[in-house]
Amino acid sequence: MAEGRVVYFCVRLMIEEDGSTFCIARYDTAHGVAHRDILNRRGQVIEKRWFPDIPFEEVLNLATDDFKLNYSQYETTWEKT
Numbered sequence: 001m002a003e004g005r006v007v008y009f010c011v012r013l014m015i016e017e018d019g020s021t022f023c024i025a026r027y028d029t030a031h032g033v034a035h036r037d038i039l040n041r042r043g044q045v046i047e048k049r050w051f052p053d054i055p056f057e058e059v060l061n062l063a064t065d066d067f068k069l070n071y072s073q074y075e076t077t078w079e080k081t
Contacts (some may be wrong), residue, residue: 006056011063013074024078027063034059036066038074040081 010028014021023043027036034056038047051059067074 006060009056009060009063011060011067013067013071015075015078022078025067025074027059027066029056029059036063038077041078046077046081 008029010026010030012023013025015024016022022041023039025036025038027034029035034051034054036047036049036051037045040046051062054062
């Protein structure tokens with residue numbers, strides 16, 4: 001935070017399988033633009049959605065709400081890829 005503003009963030013949705021932990025989706029501000037990555041079992045990005053016109057604070061809230069509501073859909077996608 002800088003003067004009450006979010007200047008960067010990373011929110012990761014993780015899964016544990018066979019004693020290992022894997023990131024299956026993440027929202028972050030790498031590249032200077034908020035976006036969401038959905039990953040496959042190999043850790044490769046299979047889908048990227050950009051949020052260029054939405055303030056970081058809003059995308060941060062969107063990320064936490066999305067993962068709380070839709071974690072099972074992300075898990076299913078990861079298991080199939």
